[in-house]
Amino acid sequence: MPPFGNAKIRATLYLPADVLDEARNAAVHLAGNPARLTLTKLAENALRAELARLKALYNQGRDFPPRDEDLRGGRPIAA
Numbered sequence: 001m002p003p004f005g006n007a008k009i010r011a012t013l014y015l016p017a018d019v020l021d022e023a024r025n026a027a028v029h030l031a032g033n034p035a036r037l038t039l040t041k042l043a044e045n046a047l048r049a050e051l052a053r054l055k056a057l058y059n060q061g062r063d064f065p066p067r068d069e070d071l072r073g074g075r076p077i078a079a
Contacts (some may be wrong), residue, residue: 008040 015023023042030037055061 023039025035027039029044055063
């Protein structure tokens, strides 16, 4: 079961090089006051916003049910 709350864990994922480069540029540019942005904070905010959008669109705003198994690498699961 994944940790909850403010516990941070390392995640490895693959992103298009241009997206990661732009995110790094933003994090460096906004690292100081007032934003104090980090790449981690940018990614967390983006994931939270997209999860909220997906919940509203596909799950009546509710949390998605817990998974029974870990994600598998490879092609997306067909519905």
